Amino acid sequence: MALDSKQRKPKQETGATRAQDPEGTRRNILEIASKEFALNGLSGARIDEIAARTRFSKRMIYYYFGDKEGLYLHALENAYRQVREGEAQLDIEGLSPVAALTRLVEFTFDHHHRHEEFIRMVMIENIHHGQYLEQSKAIRELNVTAIDHIARIYSHGVEEGVFRPGLDPVELHWQISALCFFNVSNRATFSMIFGRDFGSPAQLERLKRNTVEMLLRFVAKDGAPAE
Structure with missing residues (x-):
């Protein structure tokens, strides 16, 4: 009001x-x-x-x-900029591919949990079939850096023989986003349907660990994440 x-x-x-x-x-x-x-x-x-x-x-x-649409587009750009800047600031130089990917997934999970407005704005933009995002060169450029980031981690893992070859970095980004996004977008309905607080600290920590393990098992050369 x-x-x-x-x-x-x-x-x-x-x-x-x-x-x-x-x-x-x-x-x-x-x-x-x-x-x-x-x-x-x-x-x-x-x-x-x-x-x-x-x-x-x-x-x-x-x-x-x-106007209002111009403000909405700038707010959408700012939301994407925040997550991409956070990724860029991750201290992963010198880490093993497994540790680097782990840190990226954990960051994404935590960022989405702390910035629920980002998730809601992305949901709203999907309702609009991405028509405002399509107008933004800035968002496209920001997300190119996200793919470059994960591609470097993945390529390093393939070179070291710990990640299986032939995976698409864009699809890896999709899978990380999907798992971390759903944690926020469907938390209320899952909590209500199954009578469990999926937003409790203990449950969030468990979901984050599971998300990391699922991604590591998916990319692992032998199907099991390296120690």
């Missing part, structure tokens, strides 16, 4: 705020907008509500992002 006019904080002057911290302005708007889009979808999200929850006016939001 939107705050009424008496509850809303006064908006800062547009020109002054842009001059002081334009990147901070964009980040704050995108953070709030992502939550609104994740909760209500593109059609249900309201710029009035986003403005009410930020320090900035509707006019400033339009100044930076053009």
Whole structure:
């Protein structure tokens, strides 16, 4: 529910705020907008509500992002950028292929758990058949780096004789994403149907270990993950 006019904080002057911290302005708007889009979808999200929850006016939001669809696209790009930047920061240089893949899968699992709005926005974009993602060169470029990252780990494993040859890095990325994505997207329904809290710390840790083991067994040359 939107705050009424008496509850809303006064908006800062547009020109002054842009001059002081334009990147901070964009980040704050995108953070709030992502939550609104994740909760209500593109059609249900309201710029009035986003403005009410930020320090900035509707006019400033339009100044930076053009319109609601422009804001949605930037929020979607930002969501993908966060996960790809997190992958890039993983300290896997010098690790064995098995350890590197383990760390990548664990990161993906933990990131999706901590950023449920990312999962919801991806689900919403699939409802729109990827039509807004298709407009974004930035997202395509970001995801090229993700495939390059996993391809290097996989190639290293094949060279060392611990991963079986002939696998497609894009399909490996699909499988990692699918297991980690489902953990968030279907948690509520699985918990309700089977009477088990799939969001409890113990259950999440078990699911993460199982996800890692499934991926390692799939890529392993002999069907069993190396020690």
